Amino acid sequence: MRKILLTIFCVIQVQISWANDGYKLWLQYLPFENKAVAEYYRDYLENIVLIGNSPTHSVIQKELEIAIEGFFDMKNKPGINLNPSTALVWIGTEKELSKDILPELQSQINQLGDEGYILKYLHGKVIVTAKGNAGLLYGTFALLKQIQTREKLENLDILENPKIQLRLLNHWDNLNRTVERGYSGFSIWNWHRLPHHIDQQYIDYARANASIGINGTSITNVNANALVLTPEYLEKAAALADAFRPYGIKVYLTARFNAPMMLDNLSTADPLNPEVQDWWKKKTAEIYSYIPDFGGFLVKADSEGQPGPHNYGRTQADGANMLADAVKPFGGIVMWRAFVYNEKTPTDRIRQAYDEFKPLDGKFRDNVIVQVKNGPLDFQPREPFHPLFGAMSETPLMMEFQITKEYLGQETHWVNLATMWQEILQSDTYAKGKGSTVSKVLDGSLHEYKLTGIAGVSNIGTDRNWTGHHTAQGDWYSYGKLAWNPDSDIQKIGQDWLKMTFSTDSDFVKTAQGIMNQSYETLVNYMTPVGLHHIMARSHHWGPGPWVTGGERDDWTATYYHKVTKEAIGFDRTENGSNALAQYAPEWKAMWGNPETTPLEYLLWFHRVEWDKKLSTGNSLWDEIALRYQKGVEGARWMQSEWTKMNGKIDEERFSHISSFLAIQVKEAEWWRDACLLYFGQFSGIPLPAGVEAPKHDLNYYLNFKRNFVPGI
Ligand SMILES: CO[C@H]1[C@H](O)[C@@H](O)[C@H](O)O[C@@H]1C(=O)O
Numbered sequence: 001m002r003k004i005l006l007t008i009f010c011v012i013q014v015q016i017s018w019a020n021d022g023y024k025l026w027l028q029y030l031p032f033e034n035k036a037v038a039e040y041y042r043d044y045l046e047n048i049v050l051i052g053n054s055p056t057h058s059v060i061q062k063e064l065e066i067a068i069e070g071f072f073d074m075k076n077k078p079g080i081n082l083n084p085s086t087a088l089v090w091i092g093t094e095k096e097l098s099k100d101i102l103p104e105l106q107s108q109i110n111q112l113g114d115e116g117y118i119l120k121y122l123h124g125k126v127i128v129t130a131k132g133n134a135g136l137l138y139g140t141f142a143l144l145k146q147i148q149t150r151e152k153l154e155n156l157d158i159l160e161n162p163k164i165q166l167r168l169l170n171h172w173d174n175l176n177r178t179v180e181r182g183y184s185g186f187s188i189w190n191w192h193r194l195p196h197h198i199d200q201q202y203i204d205y206a207r208a209n210a211s212i213g214i215n216g217t218s219i220t221n222v223n224a225n226a227l228v229l230t231p232e233y234l235e236k237a238a239a240l241a242d243a244f245r246p247y248g249i250k251v252y253l254t255a256r257f258n259a260p261m262m263l264d265n266l267s268t269a270d271p272l273n274p275e276v277q278d279w280w281k282k283k284t285a286e287i288y289s290y291i292p293d294f295g296g297f298l299v300k301a302d303s304e305g306q307p308g309p310h311n312y313g314r315t316q317a318d319g320a321n322m323l324a325d326a327v328k329p330f331g332g333i334v335m336w337r338a339f340v341y342n343e344k345t346p347t348d349r350i351r352q353a354y355d356e357f358k359p360l361d362g363k364f365r366d367n368v369i370v371q372v373k374n375g376p377l378d379f380q381p382r383e384p385f386h387p388l389f390g391a392m393s394e395t396p397l398m399m400e401f402q403i404t405k406e407y408l409g410q411e412t413h414w415v416n417l418a419t420m421w422q423e424i425l426q427s428d429t430y431a432k433g434k435g436s437t438v439s440k441v442l443d444g445s446l447h448e449y450k451l452t453g454i455a456g457v458s459n460i461g462t463d464r465n466w467t468g469h470h471t472a473q474g475d476w477y478s479y480g481k482l483a484w485n486p487d488s489d490i491q492k493i494g495q496d497w498l499k500m501t502f503s504t505d506s507d508f509v510k511t512a513q514g515i516m517n518q519s520y521e522t523l524v525n526y527m528t529p530v531g532l533h534h535i536m537a538r539s540h541h542w543g544p545g546p547w548v549t550g551g552e553r554d555d556w557t558a559t560y561y562h563k564v565t566k567e568a569i570g571f572d573r574t575e576n577g578s579n580a581l582a583q584y585a586p587e588w589k590a591m592w593g594n595p596e597t598t599p600l601e602y603l604l605w606f607h608r609v610e611w612d613k614k615l616s617t618g619n620s621l622w623d624e625i626a627l628r629y630q631k632g633v634e635g636a637r638w639m640q641s642e643w644t645k646m647n648g649k650i651d652e653e654r655f656s657h658i659s660s661f662l663a664i665q666v667k668e669a670e671w672w673r674d675a676c677l678l679y680f681g682q683f684s685g686i687p688l689p690a691g692v693e694a695p696k697h698d699l700n701y702y703l704n705f706k707r708n709f710v711p712g713i
């Protein structure tokens with residue numbers, strides 16, 4: 001193998017210059033803050049040797065160059081020296097390791113998986129090694145992270161393997177470039193220019209994803225358009241796949257279940273019909289002729305107007321297995337979503353996925369993985385974990401998180417989603433006794449799944465900073481880190497992200513992390529305290545709308561979820577009500593079945609409670625709700641005032657951007673509090689407790705308030 005030897009000579013210009021480019025995400029490679037720090041890393045960065053030759057090696061080399069330019073604030077490209085003897089950083093696969101080093105690393109190498117890496121300080125050198133190229137790229141990013149976060153290199157002894165195999169982003173991007181629930185501009189996929197133009201943004205997208213270990217992307221909306229399966233679009237998707245391949249990222253497509261009818265006029269899409277099966281086999285072979293390493297299909301069926309096997313009296317397993325058989329010869333997989341419900345089904349909506357899928361456990365092909373949302377309803381600010389986790393020992397399940405904030409204030413609210421995700425990932429399913437956490441379901445260890453996966457619905461768009469809110473970049477980042485290891489420490493993730501993205505200044509990191517840590521509970525308080533859920537305004541889901549009534553679907557009337565009356569509020573999901581609670585382990589049934597032992601966070605999720613009922617806090621239910629709304633508003637104001645202290649600590653541009661979004665957040669928190677308390681107050685008839693501010697307007701003002709623009713654009 002040809003050796004690429006890279007030694008970088010650079011003129012160090014140590015100076016503090018604010019990198020104010022949100023576009024660079026956490027790959028800012030901020031200049032070293034003083035001479036001593038620069039001197040410390042200088043030797044290493046001037047003496048890197050990268051061994052091997054592949055498209056991935058080229059992107060590793062390029063990344064090192066970008067990083068070095070950033071760290072040393074250089075205007076000129078670094079030079080290349082062909083002298084290997086000066087290497088202080090050695091990067092190469094295990095096959096390239098020299099014989100004198102190999103024995104010392106052998107036992108660690110034996111523990112490496114396909115995508116894992118070793119980062120180790122040995123005999124005065126930093127060694128980055130892996131079995132394959134993707135691991136080498138991940139290892140290089142890990143080394144760069146050490147430098148970005150200003151960690152010492154001499155103690156390095158890291159061995160990492162991803163705990164989850166499939167680590168995907170799901171784009172809900174339409175072919176006309178609108179994004180379903182996207183709040184940061186349009187889709188970054190410019191179909192019109194593809195396949196001829198590969199925009200730099202696609203490359204930067206791949207860099208960012210690879211830096212956090214994401215290895216797959218489903219590029220189209222699950223509300224699927226069959227057109228993406230036509231040659232014209234396959235050629236475009238193939239161009240993206242080619243661009244992403246060196247970064248270890250595979251492309252997946254959403255499959256519209258009735259595509260055989262839409263594209264080729266078949267009279268049916270019945271999964272048991274041989275003609276339909278044959279159509280999918282041919283279509284799949286065609287896709288692989290464009291994209292030889294195509295990952296497979298992601299399918300939303302029998303849900304919210306999407307066609308599916310129910311149309312033909314077939315099961316979800318029948319539908320998934322038909323597609324699984326088509327991709328199997330090529331090594332592909334099918335991610336079949338469990339978000340299946342029907343407004344005509346008379347049972348509580350949150351029961352329906354479990355009721356449907358649990359009896360199918362073990363009936364799916366071995367290349368099917370069922371993709372389950374974190375909670376049983378729909379990406380609400382707070383839901384208990386989905387009861388399917390722990391209940392499907394014979395069918396691999398993958399998690400679907402929403403990184404985009406459909407129900408959490410959308411693009412302008414600062415909410416650290418890692419806090420919520422951790423709550424879900426560490427929830428105990430009790431499937432095999434205490435400690436059977438959702439994270440263990442996902443990493444396959446609980447049920448010995450052969451296939452493991454996780455998906456995050458992307459929050460990326462054409463906004464200059466990718467995600468609308470600068471801090472929403474952090475959700476993308478932490479999603480990737482938790483996908484790699486769902487048991488990771490989210491405090492460390494947050495600190496690393498802040499240091500890499502904004503500044504290594506310790507005051508800044510401490511204050512910003514303090515805000516992040518409060519942000520989730522703050523949002524839950526001003527939106528849906530005490531277990532309230534789905535009280536967002538109709539259809540766009542932005543802002544409060546607990547009053548929504550009527551409409552073509554019962555479950556889309558908000559009153560369905562809170563069932564407010566003059567006496568009580570909340571949804572009884574115990575055996576006296578919808579009995580959705582029966583889907584959980586006995587430990588949870590015991591705790592959540594009794595309002596006295598149900599944590600207040602889930603109280604109205606599981607119970608109907610009378611307004612004057614005294615709660616564990618000593619407050620009546622009404623007072624508790626009102627005080628929590630107030631606390632949420634105060635929390636948002638506190639976040640704003642903490643942030644103000646950061647003036648001068650980071651670049652002016654991002655400081656002001658975040659400041660103005662925080663002003664919106666405070667205003668909207670007040671709006672949520674006032675609208676909900678005025679609305680529910682009509683039923684409770686109890687005055688607001690002391691300490692809760694009087695609403696600024698009357699209820700009519702809020703009822704008439706409509707968002708009259710397209711969210712996020
Ligand atoms: C893609 O459609 C989305 C829909 O916009 C969203 O409001 C709901 O949360 O979930 C659906 C789903 O997850 O399929």
